Amino acid sequence: MTDRSDSNCGPRYGQACRVATGWPSRSGVSSRPCRRPNSSRRLGCCGTGRLRPGGCPAARRAVRAAPSSARTACRPSSCATTTAPSPTLPFRPIQVVHAGPVRFVRFRCRIAPIGRAFPAAGRRGADAPDPQAPVASPTVTVLPKAELHLHIEGTLEPEMVFELARRNDVALPYRDIDDLRARYRFADLQSFLDIYYANMAVLRTTRDFHDLAAAYLRRCPEQGVRHAEIFFDPQAHLARGVPMSAVVEGLSGAIGEFPEVSAKLILCFLRDQSADSAEETLRRAEPHLDDIVGVGLDSAEIGHPPSKFATVFAAARKLGLEPVAHAGEEGPPAYVREALDVLGVRRVDHGIRAMEDPDLVARLRRERVPLTVCPLSNVRLGCVPDIAHHPLPAMLAEGLNVSVHSDDPAYFGGYVTANLAALRLSEDQLRLLAANSFESSFVTAQARERYLAEVRAWRP
Numbered sequence: 001m002t003d004r005s006d007s008n009c010g011p012r013y014g015q016a017c018r019v020a021t022g023w024p025s026r027s028g029v030s031s032r033p034c035r036r037p038n039s040s041r042r043l044g045c046c047g048t049g050r051l052r053p054g055g056c057p058a059a060r061r062a063v064r065a066a067p068s069s070a071r072t073a074c075r076p077s078s079c080a081t082t083t084a085p086s087p088t089l090p091f092r093p094i095q096v097v098h099a100g101p102v103r104f105v106r107f108r109c110r111i112a113p114i115g116r117a118f119p120a121a122g123r124r125g126a127d128a129p130d131p132q133a134p135v136a137s138p139t140v141t142v143l144p145k146a147e148l149h150l151h152i153e154g155t156l157e158p159e160m161v162f163e164l165a166r167r168n169d170v171a172l173p174y175r176d177i178d179d180l181r182a183r184y185r186f187a188d189l190q191s192f193l194d195i196y197y198a199n200m201a202v203l204r205t206t207r208d209f210h211d212l213a214a215a216y217l218r219r220c221p222e223q224g225v226r227h228a229e230i231f232f233d234p235q236a237h238l239a240r241g242v243p244m245s246a247v248v249e250g251l252s253g254a255i256g257e258f259p260e261v262s263a264k265l266i267l268c269f270l271r272d273q274s275a276d277s278a279e280e281t282l283r284r285a286e287p288h289l290d291d292i293v294g295v296g297l298d299s300a301e302i303g304h305p306p307s308k309f310a311t312v313f314a315a316a317r318k319l320g321l322e323p324v325a326h327a328g329e330e331g332p333p334a335y336v337r338e339a340l341d342v343l344g345v346r347r348v349d350h351g352i353r354a355m356e357d358p359d360l361v362a363r364l365r366r367e368r369v370p371l372t373v374c375p376l377s378n379v380r381l382g383c384v385p386d387i388a389h390h391p392l393p394a395m396l397a398e399g400l401n402v403s404v405h406s407d408d409p410a411y412f413g414g415y416v417t418a419n420l421a422a423l424r425l426s427e428d429q430l431r432l433l434a435a436n437s438f439e440s441s442f443v444t445a446q447a448r449e450r451y452l453a454e455v456r457a458w459r460p
């Protein structure tokens with residue numbers, strides 16, 4: 001077992017908090033340093049994927065939420081005058097200061113660790129919708145849409161965990177499905193990681209991956225999903241001795257059985273593993289490139305900038321694969337720039353922290369860069385305090401090319417319709433998000449026009 005202590009996030013928070021960086025861009029907010037403390041967190045990684053009471057913390061998302069553990073309330077002082085209400089902002093504006101012709105708005109930063117200062121971010125507060133509750137919304141269900149940000153391993157529902165464990169003779173540390181589901185109300189990051197990796201270890205064979213993908217694709221019609229570009233993480237499976245062929249052939253075999261859903265696979269590199277490992281993974285995937293449309297970058301973001309993977313992304317582009325990357329979820333806006341400039345990505349996954357950088361927002365708007373946003377995930381992992389303060393409405397107001405998706409729906413409280421319904425959007429906003437999802441997909445021009453016509457014809 002290898003222990004790592006690589007998530008000291010002090011330097012990041014020593015630079016500037018979101019309050020300080022002037023977000024939202026159109027207000028003239030002045031900069032000031034954040035007073036968040038440094039922190040560190042020990043993360044274990046056995047790399048075997050074996051089920052143990054502590055789970056297999058291979059740390060795909062380990063550092064992803066670790067910085068959240070360092071987040072404390074940030075309250076710029078020396079403000080005066082009036083309160084500026086704004087229901088769409090993830091940080092509560094607390095004061096407006098008039099200084100000549102410029103109006104400065106100061107914000108109270110309510111970023112908090114999961115389940116600590118702001119229970120709504122991790123455990124649900126009284127004013128937050130229950131992300132586990134089924135969302136029945138005919139409006140968003142029948143809206144045609146493309147799912148562009150979904151990790152197939154994150155669709156592993158509790159029932160299937162038990163089914164595959166029985167099939168593969170894997171012992172689970174849960175009494176029953178209810179016991180497992182109860183643990184999805186994550187008290188902290190480690191409880192999420194333990195369950196996430198423990199569950200992934202039941203995926204062993206081609207048939208397992210087939211059944212996992214088939215279960216998701218079976219849901220697509222009820223979700224209004226016409227087209228899906230599905231992430232998978234081969235490194236997490238290769239580490240358990242599962243061959244690349246079992247993963248890809250299982251997933252692509254299921255895709256072939258659901259012609260009513262157009263689906264493609266995107267191979268993601270785990271950014272907390274080495275660049276060499278990513279390059280080796282791409283080499284092992286080369287016999288299967290007919291089944292793969294692109295490459296992505298996911299897992300722990302902080303400390304693993306996109307530039308670390310410049311070489312493997314260049315190689316992937318040469319192979320004709322479409323590049324996308326997670327950036328600006330927990331990482332700084334600079335990571336979004338790197339993803340665009342160094343990796344040449346066609347889409348940015350999440351990208352919500354880009355809103356802290358007015359110049360970057362202007363560029364994203366000018367270049368129509370697609371941003372695949374996952375609201376329930378952002379709430380569950382503490383990236384935003386609660387759904388009422390999610391930045392998506394502000395991103396739409398900025399004219400950004402955003403679309404809404406589900407990330408790891410079995411863990412974060414719902415599939416794409418639940419994510420859309422949680423935001424309580426207008427009909428026009430829903431139509432725009434659906435159109436953006438098709439505009440941002442890797443479908444043919446002909447298919448895109450057909451899907452967009454469906455969106456235009458949609459009536460709630």
Ligand SMILES: [Zn+2]
Nearest residue numbers: 298326349407
């Ligand atoms: Zn993701």
